[in-house]
Amino acid sequence: MIRNISVLLVFQLAGESIARGLGLSIPGPVLGLAGLFVLFLARPAIADGMRTTCQGLLGHLSLLFVPAGVGVTAHIATFGENGLALIGALIGSTALAIVAGVFAFLGVARLTGAGDESDG
Amino acid sequence: MDEAVELWTYLARDPLLWLTVTLLAYVTAERLSDLAGRHPLANPVLIAVILLSALLLVTRTPYPTYFEGAQFVHFMLGPATVALALPLFDNLTRVRRTLLPMAAALLAGSLTAILSAVGLAWIFGVRGETLLSIAPKSATAPVALGVSEAIGGQPSLTAVLVILTGITGAVMATPMLNALGIRDWRARGFAVGVAAHGIGTAHAFRVNSTAGAFAGIGMGLNAVLTAVLAPLIVALL
Structure with a gap:
């Protein structure tokens, strides 16, 4: 458990260092994800050893966004007079982006023979 | 009475109190979400945020004081993002087969x-x-804030918009995609990760593990693509 969390932190730290050092706009943890993925490819046994820790963290991913979410109500004043317009744009745009992504995925999947993995 | 006030004054400043309250609010939110049959509107992030915001308002606790306790939870976002390597690895065959669909959906x-x-x-x-x-x-969030600053936006406003986008996506994804009759968990998860980043990904993991894995990939790839596209698009406008 502690060893597994250390591995996650080491990859995050390496990711942050590379991102900062090279001035990349990719967040450190995303680089860390890529690095750990490469390690799993090289040593699949490590992935099995880290399964419980990783799944435990990801099973409660929602919890980790709560403090930032509370920050929204604390900073809602930044909306100013544009509040309704911004929320309207945000809802519309998020819906459109999900729909565009889903149909692009399914369309190309059909064309390339990656099929449709519908359950049932 | 004075003793109660004194105890409150002490506890209110201690990180322990707000860390504990954050966890309790989340446990309550999950419970309520389950009681509501995991109805999409009963999103645990949304419920926990409402509970905690109301509590901060009633106790007149400033956000920085709250965050001193909550930061320990917030900190785990980094390691959790790194942990997304596992579902990516577990779905390797599926991911390999869908490189082109993912590229199209990402764009x-x-x-x-x-x-x-x-x-x-x-x-x-x-x-x-x-x-x-x-x-x-x-x-x-970290990418969005950097992009916002680079293109002349207001990062503090972007931070709020990013979180609201995540909650919006998490709440609307399931009913919307069900209504559209989309049943491919790969497509559903990936699109939600691209449109609604980590909060959308957290929701996808609650619904289906394949959707969660693909959402994590979508989120990571869109972090990179938004950093490239947003400044280009703004320059063209």
Whole structure:
């Protein structure tokens, strides 16, 4: 458990260092994800050893966004007079982006023979 | 009475109190979400945020004081992002088969997110710095804040828009995709990760593990693509 969390932190730290050092706009943890993925490819046994820790963290991913979410109500004043317009744009745009992504995925999947993995 | 006030004054400043309250609020939110049959509107992030915000308001606790305790939870976002390597690895065969569909969905989702956010906000009368702040709203927070700053937006406003986008996506994804009759968990998860970053990904993991894995990939890739696309699009406008 502690060893597994250390591995996650080491990859995050390496990711942050590379991102900062090279001035990349990719967040450190995303680089860390890529690095750990490469390690799993090289040593699949490590992935099995880290399964419980990783799944435990990801099973409660929602919890980790709560403090930032509370920050929204604390900073809602930044909306100013544009509040309704911004929320309207945000809802519309998020819906459109999900729909565009889903149909692009399914369309190309059909064309390339990656099929449709519908359950049932 | 004085003793109670004294105890409160002590506890209110201690990180332990707000850390504990954050966890309790989340446990309560999950419980309520389960009681509501995991109805999409009963999103645990949304419920916990409402509970905690009300509590901060009633106890007149400033956000920085709250965050001193809550930061320990917030900190785990980094390691959790790294942990997304596991579902990616577990779904390797599926991921390999869908490289092209993912590329198409990434481009379509990312472009639509940026263009429609700016376009709709413009139609609704938003201009200037505020308009630019909404452009990177679908990317994960650290990227969105950096992009916002680079293109002349207001990072603090972008931070709020990013979180609201995540909650919006998490709440609307399931009913919307069900209504559209989409049953492919790969497509569903990936699109939600692109459009609604980590909060959308957290929701996807609650619904289906394949959807969660693909959402994590979508979020990571869109972080990179938004950093490239948003400044280009803004320069063209």
